[in-house]
Amino acid sequence: MTVSPDSDLALVQSFLDGNPEAFDRLFLKYQDYVFNICLGILGNPDDARDCAQETFVRIYRKAGEFRGRAAFSTWIYRIAVNVCVGALRKRPRTAVASLEDDHVREAPDGSAPPWHGLQQKDDERLVRQVVTALIPDYRLVLVLRYFQGLSYEEIAQVLGWTLPQVKIKLHRARRSFAARYAACLEGADCAADQAASRSP
Amino acid sequence: MKCRDFAGAVERYLDETLSPADGEALRHHAAGCPACAAQIEALACAERALRSVAPHPAPPGMLDAVYARVRPQDRPARRFRWGWPAAALVPAAAAAAFLLLLGRGVSPPVGERSLHARVPALPGVSVPLPETTLSPPPIHSSKTAGKQGPHKTVLKPQPVSPPAPVAPRHPLRPRPRRPASNAEARSAAAAVPEENLSPALLAALQRPVTVVFRQEPLRAVARQLVEAADVPVHVEAPPEARVSLQARDAPLWFALEKMAEQTGAVIEPAGNGVALRVTAPRMAQAPPPVERPLPAQPQVAGQRQMTSVGSQKLSGRSEVWSPRFGSLPEKEFEAKPSPDGDRLILNRSRTPAAPEGASAEESSARKGREPLHDSEFTGSGAGGMSPAPLPDGLRGAAAPAAPSGNVGAAGPPGPRGQAALTPERRELPGAASGEQVPKAFETPRAGEGVRARIGWLVLIRVGPDWFGALQPLRITDGVLRYRLWIKRGDGRLDGAGASVRTAESRSGPQGGSIPLPGTSRRLRWAPGGESEIDLFPTGPVVTAPTELRGVHGLDAAASQWIYCQ
Numbered sequence: 001m002t003v004s005p006d007s008d009l010a011l012v013q014s015f016l017d018g019n020p021e022a023f024d025r026l027f028l029k030y031q032d033y034v035f036n037i038c039l040g041i042l043g044n045p046d047d048a049r050d051c052a053q054e055t056f057v058r059i060y061r062k063a064g065e066f067r068g069r070a071a072f073s074t075w076i077y078r079i080a081v082n083v084c085v086g087a088l089r090k091r092p093r094t095a096v097a098s099l100e101d102d103h104v105r106e107a108p109d110g111s112a113p114p115w116h117g118l119q120q121k122d123d124e125r126l127v128r129q130v131v132t133a134l135i136p137d138y139r140l141v142l143v144l145r146y147f148q149g150l151s152y153e154e155i156a157q158v159l160g161w162t163l164p165q166v167k168i169k170l171h172r173a174r175r176s177f178a179a180r181y182a183a184c185l186e187g188a189d190c191a192a193d194q195a196a197s198r199s200p
Numbered sequence: 201m202k203c204r205d206f207a208g209a210v211e212r213y214l215d216e217t218l219s220p221a222d223g224e225a226l227r228h229h230a231a232g233c234p235a236c237a238a239q240i241e242a243l244a245c246a247e248r249a250l251r252s253v254a255p256h257p258a259p260p261g262m263l264d265a266v267y268a269r270v271r272p273q274d275r276p277a278r279r280f281r282w283g284w285p286a287a288a289l290v291p292a293a294a295a296a297a298f299l300l301l302l303g304r305g306v307s308p309p310v311g312e313r314s315l316h317a318r319v320p321a322l323p324g325v326s327v328p329l330p331e332t333t334l335s336p337p338p339i340h341s342s343k344t345a346g347k348q349g350p351h352k353t354v355l356k357p358q359p360v361s362p363p364a365p366v367a368p369r370h371p372l373r374p375r376p377r378r379p380a381s382n383a384e385a386r387s388a389a390a391a392v393p394e395e396n397l398s399p400a401l402l403a404a405l406q407r408p409v410t411v412v413f414r415q416e417p418l419r420a421v422a423r424q425l426v427e428a429a430d431v432p433v434h435v436e437a438p439p440e441a442r443v444s445l446q447a448r449d450a451p452l453w454f455a456l457e458k459m460a461e462q463t464g465a466v467i468e469p470a471g472n473g474v475a476l477r478v479t480a481p482r483m484a485q486a487p488p489p490v491e492r493p494l495p496a497q498p499q500v501a502g503q504r505q506m507t508s509v510g511s512q513k514l515s516g517r518s519e520v521w522s523p524r525f526g527s528l529p530e531k532e533f534e535a536k537p538s539p540d541g542d543r544l545i546l547n548r549s550r551t552p553a554a555p556e557g558a559s560a561e562e563s564s565a566r567k568g569r570e571p572l573h574d575s576e577f578t579g580s581g582a583g584g585m586s587p588a589p590l591p592d593g594l595r596g597a598a599a600p601a602a603p604s605g606n607v608g609a610a611g612p613p614g615p616r617g618q619a620a621l622t623p624e625r626r627e628l629p630g631a632a633s634g635e636q637v638p639k640a641f642e643t644p645r646a647g648e649g650v651r652a653r654i655g656w657l658v659l660i661r662v663g664p665d666w667f668g669a670l671q672p673l674r675i676t677d678g679v680l681r682y683r684l685w686i687k688r689g690d691g692r693l694d695g696a697g698a699s700v701r702t703a704e705s706r707s708g709p710q711g712g713s714i715p716l717p718g719t720s721r722r723l724r725w726a727p728g729g730e731s732e733i734d735l736f737p738t739g740p741v742v743t744a745p746t747e748l749r750g751v752h753g754l755d756a757a758a759s760q761w762i763y764c765q
Contacts, residue, residue, distance in 0.1 A: 024263065027262075027263050027266070028263075031258040031262060031263075032255060032256075032257055032258050033255075034258070035256065035257075035258035035259070035262075036255045036256060039256055040253075045256070045259070046687055046689060047688075047689070049258075049259050049262065049689075050688075050689040052258060052262060053262055053265045053266055053269065056262070056263075056266045057266055057269050057270055060266065060270045061270065123249065123252065124252065124253050124254065126249075127249045127250060127252070127253050128253065131250075142250060146250040146251055146253065147250075147253055147255065167211070171211055174211075174214065174243060174246060174247070175243070177246050177250065178242045178243050178245070178246035179242070181245070181246050181249060182242050182245070182246075
């Protein structure tokens with residue numbers, strides 16, 4: 001089998017042979033993919049960055065375990081998903097309810113935001129908000145299917161599910177998303193459900 | 201098509217796998233069934249929305265962060281796939297090699313002979329020694345010459361001296377790098393000329409000192425060090441040799457090293473004390489450091505650039521003599537014998553230790569990725585963080601006097617409080633205009649109170665992975681208005697992502713309470729002096745006052761704050 005020097009497998013082999021530039025190239029190739037997986041699942045750019053970093057740290061450490069049976073991208077996706085699911089499990093349930101104090105109340109702050117964050121469109125932000133409010137399994141399939149454009153078979157490989165499982169989950173996820181999205185478009189508080197669905 | 205068939209067909213319709221005939225049937229059914237029409241409309245709308253989400257580019261700096269988290273030994277090795285014949289040969293080969301070694305006496309090859317531990321391995325330091333200083337291997341064989349027979353061999357390892365005392369690690373200071381290899385650890389351990397030093401001097405050099413010098417003559421500084429550490433310090437330096445130094449409970453050798461760094465002095469043991477000899481004063485040539493105030497609120501959120509800052513370490517080399525360098529951050533040392541040959545002079549290189557086995561190009565490339573962990577070594581006009589916190593009392597950005605209220609034991613006024621009050625800031629050589637590196641601040645232990653000034657950030661750390669900053673905005677009628685940033689992760693508060701909120705907290709009989717979102721922890725606070733508040737961290741919450749007004753580039757985890765104007 002001929003392996004292109006720029007193929008993932010060749011880069012992994014080069015990295016295992018001690019060439020750090022190969023890891024850099026793999027990173028540059030997949031950083032956006034990994035970050036967007038994490039962003040889609042977690043819904044928070046900062047958490048996504050953390051998890052993307054963790055994903056690449058694991059890739060760095062465990063590259064020797066990649067056997068080439070599946071595509072390298074699938075392997076990376078799987079690591080990223082596992083990292084994100086782990087992050088979801090670690091999230092405290094009280095993450096957004098700590099200001100409920102008799103002596104503390106939030107104050108209006110008309111000053112400029114302390115930093116320039118990501119400039120997202122409102123509708124895109126709404127979509128991400130609704131996706132983040134879904135249960136984790138629905139999040140995973142929607143993110144992989146729509147944000148990453150994976151096929152059913154690839155989703156099954158990444159998540160370790162069977163193909164029928166993927167179809168069923170995606171079917172339910174679509175309907176759940178559609179119902180919530182329609183409700184949000186009609187003015188419901190989309191962020192209200194997020195806290196309840198933080199933990200898988 | 202009936203309604204029960206419609207649901208299954210919709211899925212295929214959304215996946216665009218529906219046949220044209222089925223698609224026509226679906227549309228025909230939807231035209232006559234309002235419920236199914238609404239269903240497919242909602243699903244199609246959701247489908248469009250989901251497909252409209254554009255991917256975001258990954259934030260910059262991730263690769264640096266990844267490299268900051270991995271160590272050279274984390275790099276996986278290629279897996280060897282041994283067949284069974286090879287696997288069977290391994291024990292046999294090992295046994296044969298063992299017997300061969302016993303028969304010939306245990307002696308490593310000449311090229312690898314070196315560096316057996318007279319002192320224990322010290323982390324993070326690599327001291328290559330000249331071949332002439334290498335001692336023979338400490339394991340001897342009692343085998344008599346001319347006689348063969350491994351059964352008569354007795355191995356006698358040499359005794360190993362006790363481990364060196366390890367300075368307590370600063371809670372926010374990065375963990376010192378472990379030796380990349382046993383060889384490195386051995387090489388680090390073998391270069392300490394302990395026989396030149398008296399125990400009294402060794403103890404004195406480890407003694408913590410708390411001093412603040414600002415462009416003071418070296419002679420005056422030495423006199424104060426004598427009082428602070430109770431050790432003779434002899435100075436041979438021209439009067440123009442001046443130093444700026446700020447040390448809080450830092451070991452004396454640390455202060456001496458900083459002085460040598462600034463003045464070009466050579467530090468040598470002299471009896472029960474030390475001598476600083478300045479041969480080429482550099483202070484007279486360098487302009488005195490100018491403390492530039494930070495902007496009240498940076499206008500542009502600067503991306504934390506480890507690479508740019510990390511590559512702008514101070515140039516120049518100084519001859520540094522140190523009896524114990526195990527607690528130094530990772531550095532490369534070059535050892536050479538002194539002119540009189542009775543001691544070892546260590547030249548500290550500014551280049552971070554390269555990963556084991558790394559090529560020169562890789563070392564050079566990786567150099568820019570090294571996080572700036574050794575902040576205490578980056579500023580010539582700055583003292584270091586102390587390895588141990590102040591013993592008790594209030595620490596704060598403005599704590600010159602005893603605090604009011606139940607802050608605990610009153611903190612010592614004067615230099616200690618002043619040291620925390622005025623962290624050194626200096627421009628890095630070659631840095632972009634306005635880029636400054638504030639020094640790391642002392643962080644008290646959990647439970648200790650801090651006094652913070654209104655408008656200035658207080659660094660917050662909750663447990664191992666929650667970081668934040670509190671900015672008291674004003675106090676009106678017992679109500680504190682504050683802004684709080686907090687996030688879980690690596691400590692960087694720049695960019696989007698951290699939870700930020702402005703809130704008001706009313707002070708009750710027990711003081712006020714500031715909840716820390718996401719952590720189920722809170723800070724207690726009470727009005728302090730004028731335009732000040734006292735904060736009382738509890739449990740795993742630690743705080744540190746700063747002189748920063750914004751969080752741009754704030755890295756709470758590394759205690760390294762980088763401002764980009």
